[in-house]
Amino acid sequence: xxxxxxxxxxxxxxxxxxxxxxxxxxxxxxxxxxxxxxxxxxxxxxxxxxxxxxxxxxxxxxxxxxxxxxxxxxxxxxxxxxxxxxxxxxxxxxxxxxxxxxxxxxxxxxxxxxxxxxxxxxxxxxxxxxxxxxxxxxxxxxxxxxxxxxxxxxxxxxxxxxxxxxxxxxxxxxxxxxxxxxxxxxxxxxxxxxxxxxxxxxxxxxxxxxxxxxxxxxxxxxxxxxxxxxxxxxxxxxxxxxxxxxxxxxxxxxxxxxxxxxxxxxxxxxxxxxxxxxxxxxxxxxxxxxxxxxxxxxxxxxxxxxx
Amino acid sequence: xxxxxxxxxxxxxxxxxxxxxxxxxxxxxxxxxxxxxxxxxxxxxxxxxxxxxxxxxxxxxxxxxxxxxxxxxxxxxxxxxxxxxxxxxxxxxxxxxxxxxxxxxxxxxxxxxxxxxxxxxxxxxxxxxxxxxxxxxxxxxxxxxxxxxxxxxxxxxxxxxxxx
Amino acid sequence: xxxxxxxxxxxxxxxxxxxxxxxxxxxxxxxxxxxxxxxxxxxxxxxxxxxxxxxxxxxxxxxxxxxxxxxxxxxxxxxxxxxxxxxxxxxxxxxxxxxxxxxxxxxxxxxxxxxxxxxxxxxxxxxxxxxxxxxxxxxxxxxxxxxxxxxxxxxxxxxxxxxxxxxxxxxxxxxxxxxxxxxxxxxxxxxxxxxxxxxxxxxxxxxxxxxxxxxxxxxxxxxxxxxxxxxxxxxxxxxxxxxxxxxxxxxxxxxxxxxxxxxxxxxxxxxxxxxxxxxxxxxxxxxxxxxxxxxxxxxxxxxxxxxxxxxxxxxxxxxxxxxxxxxxxxxxxxxxxxxxxxxxxxxxxxxxxxxxxxxxxxxxxxxxxxxxxxxxxxxxxxxxxxxxxxxxxxxxxxxxxxxxxxxxxxxxxxxxxxxxxxxxxxxxx
Ligand code: NA
Ligand code: NA
Numbered sequence: 020x021x022x023x024x025x026x027x028x029x030x031x032x033x034x035x036x037x038x039x040x041x042x043x044x045x046x047x048x049x050x051x052x053x054x055x056x057x058x059x060x061x062x063x064x065x066x067x068x069x070x071x072x073x074x075x076x077x078x079x080x081x082x083x084x085x086x087x088x089x090x091x092x093x094x095x096x097x098x099x100x101x102x103x104x105x106x107x108x109x110x111x112x113x114x115x116x117x118x119x120x121x122x123x124x125x126x127x128x129x130x131x132x133x134x135x136x137x138x139x140x141x142x143x144x145x146x147x148x149x150x151x152x153x154x155x156x157x158x159x160x161x162x163x164x165x166x167x168x169x170x171x172x173x174x175x176x177x178x179x180x181x182x183x184x185x186x187x188x189x190x191x192x193x194x195x196x197x198x199x200x201x202x203x204x205x206x207x208x209x210x211x212x213x214x215x216x217x218x219x220x221x222x223x224x225x226x227x228x229x230x231x232x233x234x235x236x237x238x239x240x241x242x243x244x245x246x247x248x249x250x251x252x253x254x255x256x257x258x259x260x261x262x263x264x265x266x267x268x269x270x271x272x273x274x275x276x277x278x279x280x281x282x283x284x285x286x287x288x289x290x291x292x293x294x295x296x297x298x299x300x301x302x303x304x305x306x307x308x309x310x311x312x313x314x315x316x317x318x319x320x321x322x323x324x325x326x
Numbered sequence: 327x328x329x330x331x332x333x334x335x336x337x338x339x340x341x342x343x344x345x346x347x348x349x350x351x352x353x354x355x356x357x358x359x360x361x362x363x364x365x366x367x368x369x370x371x372x373x374x375x376x377x378x379x380x381x382x383x384x385x386x387x388x389x390x391x392x393x394x395x396x397x398x399x400x401x402x403x404x405x406x407x408x409x410x411x412x413x414x415x416x417x418x419x420x421x422x423x424x425x426x427x428x429x430x431x432x433x434x435x436x437x438x439x440x441x442x443x444x445x446x447x448x449x450x451x452x453x454x455x456x457x458x459x460x461x462x463x464x465x466x467x468x469x470x471x472x473x474x475x476x477x478x479x480x481x482x483x484x485x486x487x488x489x490x
Numbered sequence: 491x492x493x494x495x496x497x498x499x500x501x502x503x504x505x506x507x508x509x510x511x512x513x514x515x516x517x518x519x520x521x522x523x524x525x526x527x528x529x530x531x532x533x534x535x536x537x538x539x540x541x542x543x544x545x546x547x548x549x550x551x552x553x554x555x556x557x558x559x560x561x562x563x564x565x566x567x568x569x570x571x572x573x574x575x576x577x578x579x580x581x582x583x584x585x586x587x588x589x590x591x592x593x594x595x596x597x598x599x600x601x602x603x604x605x606x607x608x609x610x611x612x613x614x615x616x617x618x619x620x621x622x623x624x625x626x627x628x629x630x631x632x633x634x635x636x637x638x639x640x641x642x643x644x645x646x647x648x649x650x651x652x653x654x655x656x657x658x659x660x661x662x663x664x665x666x667x668x669x670x671x672x673x674x675x676x677x678x679x680x681x682x683x684x685x686x687x688x689x690x691x692x693x694x695x696x697x698x699x700x701x702x703x704x705x706x707x708x709x710x711x712x713x714x715x716x717x718x719x720x721x722x723x724x725x726x727x728x729x730x731x732x733x734x735x736x737x738x739x740x741x742x743x744x745x746x747x748x749x750x751x752x753x754x755x756x757x758x759x760x761x762x763x764x765x766x767x768x769x770x771x772x773x774x775x776x777x778x779x780x781x782x783x784x785x786x787x788x789x790x791x792x793x794x795x796x797x798x799x800x801x802x803x804x805x806x807x808x809x810x811x812x813x814x815x816x817x818x819x820x821x822x823x824x825x826x827x828x829x830x831x832x833x834x835x836x837x838x839x840x841x842x843x844x845x846x847x848x849x850x851x852x853x854x855x856x857x858x859x860x861x862x863x864x865x866x867x868x869x870x871x872x873x874x875x876x877x878x879x880x881x882x883x884x885x886x887x888x889x890x891x892x893x894x895x896x897x898x899x900x901x902x903x904x905x906x907x908x909x910x911x912x913x914x915x916x917x918x919x
Contacts (some may be wrong), residue, residue, distance in 0.1 A: 061835065063543055074535055074536075103675065165445070166448065177365075179365040181356075181369065183370075186731065189661075189724075189730070189731075190727075192918050193918055199662055343766045346558075349551065353555075357728075357733050367765060373551055374547070377554070377769075380554070380766050381769060381774060384766055385774055390821065395512075395870070397506060400506070400510070420504070428537055435538050457537075
């Protein structure tokens with residue numbers, strides 16, 4: 020049987036580890052199935068791909084955008100600066116709220132949640148270094164079309180502007196915008212470091228990719244097959260997450276070698292930003308979700324100190 | 327019936343024109359607001375949405391005027407006559423088949439996406455994106471059928487406006 | 491793969507039978523689904539989704555803006571002022587109106603994104619003027635067709651925007667990259683016109699004098715600012731390519747309503763109407779070609795073709811030569827926008843793997859496909875010129891040949907010297 024996997028993620032780095040491991044594991048655990056992989060968005064953008072997996076044109080999808088489409092009211096992981104690391108994100112997804120998220124994905128997206136893998140934190144790049152909120156004031160920064168993020172960054176004083184990602188490079192180069200924020204792999208892959216002087220260690224969001232399967236396809240599998248697929252995905256996401264830290268360190272090294280200066284925001288940046296973030300987030304999230312996330316994070320950090 | 331298709335063409339052309347003026351303005355506003363230091367959230371999405379209405383509502387006019395770009399090699403070989411007329415009718419049927427498929431598919435997508443809001447215009451359903459091809463293709467399909475029973479236009483000379 | 495090739499065959503048959511390009515692309519895609527899944531299993535939702543996805547891009551919105559500028563300039567009389575200025579500038583040079591024809595098109599190329607807009611607007615004027623001055627038909631029609639092809643190369647350019655979106659490169663880079671190749675094209679055509687003037691004994695008019703030239707320049711000054719606004723705006727970082735296109739549109743509107751004022755409210759509305767109509771025509775084809783390209787991807791045609799090509803050669807120069815022949819051939823049968831939609835996702839990964847810059851390759855690819863606008867059986871500029879010059883399709887095609895040859899020489903030069911395309915966008919860095 021042919022299992023089609025589609026995603027917009029590029030076929031390199033962490034994602035390549037993910038897909039290669041999945042192919043290998045599936046070959047062992049489900050020898051009758053063959054994985055037909057379309058990466059780099061060759062079958063469409065994220066918005067189109069979640070439709071494809073919903074109607075069953077593709078069986079497996081790996082992506083990010085479904086969260087803000089299907090359950091923006093539940094997904095606290097999109098809130099900047101809330102989650103300190105990927106472990107807390109995983110703990111949140113394993114919590115009661117996580118179960119609600121998985122149910123929403125099944126109901127609205129007709130897709131079974133199979134797991135997530137880490138991509139690293141999102142960083143900002145800029146032509147003027149900003150380490151305080153004062154320095155952020157008036158900075159023209161490109162934002163993806165995520166209303167919560169736009170609200171927060173403009174609430175912090177930046178001028179946010181929407182822009183298609185292929186234009187970001189020349190817009191930074193010519194000064195249409197001063198800054199952008201992205202995953203480290205995109206900052207490198209899209210050569211943004213060539214036209215920016217500073218890499219700002221905002222690490223404002225832990226970004227990760229969700230792996231999901233069309234629900235009808237999943238329900239059509241036997242119990243053994245479901246187990247095999249789940250085990251293969253678990254192994255692949257674990258391998259990718261494992262690779263993420265080192266891969267991002269490697270890329271940051273390459274970006275530094277290209278002459279980009281890394282600056283760290285002052286501690287007050289996050290402190291002063293938090294009230295704005297909390298207010299905006301509570302406006303978007305259902306009642307109690309923000310608090311539930313905070314609870315998970317605090318439990319996790321006390322676990323860590325106990326260890 | 328010719329009057330009906332004519333009126334339909336005029337109405338959709340007016341709508342498409344207004345949509346074009348709208349997205350023109352949205353792009354200019356985006357520049358203006360950026361330099362005034364105001365964060366504009368929805369300009370890009372508005373412009374893209376309006377463009378879809380220009381394209382798919384405009385599709386109705388183009389279909390009424392038989393203005394789709396095509397190779398008229400056979401028309402010119404056979405000249406005005408029964409062969410060209412028969413080919414013309416086959417083209418209409420084929421156009422109907424494709425547009426009907428588009429209408430069907432975009433109706434499903436309109437319906438499936440109606441419960442969700444657009445990313446930045448959250449008071450509007452995401453289904454409004456696919457409503458454009460649904461309206462355009464459904465009306466275009468109807469027009470293609472109507473034209474089957476209307477007289478054949480003068481063929482053998484290109485009916486293109488200056489496009490491309 | 492086999493089913494993908496079958497649907498390509500279906501496409502060609504449908505096109506030859508006279509089915510419109512968009513419908514033929516749509517039916518060929520439906521045919522693929524019918525063959526691989528059964529007629530009742532055709533995924534209509536995917537068809538609709540791909541149509542929308544193919545045109546739902548902010549960068550592509552530059553295209554209607556460029557169409558608008560072209561129509562506005564034709565409607566407001568700016569085009570005839572450009573022609574008068576070109577006449578004062580080079581009417582006395584060997585080749586007379588043939589040279590004027592080329593220079594006028596070069597100037598018009600700075601405010602129009604397509605060849606048909608030139609052939610149908612400026613071209614009509616040029617043909618009339620050359621016939622009245624006693625130029626032979628072959629030269630008249632040939633040079634008008636050849637020079638109209640500068641339109642989509644010098645920015646603004648519709649194919650450049652489309653390519654940028656599909657190849658994932660910057661639209662601003664693609665626009666800037668076309669400027670020098672476009673100017674070279676004009677240069678090559680002017681050189682050929684000078685030769686022709688000798689062979690065919692073409693007349694030229696006396697130089698009207700510096701004052702007359704200055705006057706003609708002043709009268710054409712406002713439209714001449716369009717490319718300056720467009721390019722300096724992009725260069726200086728005031729706006730992105732799409733925004734620059736809208737500003738150029740605003741400028742064209744100001745030129746028509748504030749400076750020239752001969753269009754009237756009705757005329758202005760008519761330009762808006764025409765733009766919306768043309769946008770629908772062009773974007774519906776773009777939408778359908780995006781659907782067809784998706785079907786080919788699903789059938790693994792790009793991967794298979796990439797494998798064939800890489801087995802054929804490992805030499806970048808050989809690859810480029812093969813692609814030049816291939817694209818010239820394809821351009822004869824496919825509209826530029828369709829070919830870009832279908833071929834860009836296939837070819838760009840290959841050329842990158844061979845070490846070419848995708849912006850450089852894009853310029854070469856667009857120039858090659860644009861030649862197909864003026865070759866049978868499917869050339870939009872040929873169709874337009876047949877109508878404009880009220881002559882036969884075959885005569886237009888034959889008359890154009892030598893001029894296409896001159897353009898081909900420029901293409902080979904640009905293919906061999908990437909800096910001709912890349913130097914200008916590189917300056918922004
Ligand atoms: Na010309
Ligand atoms: Na141009």
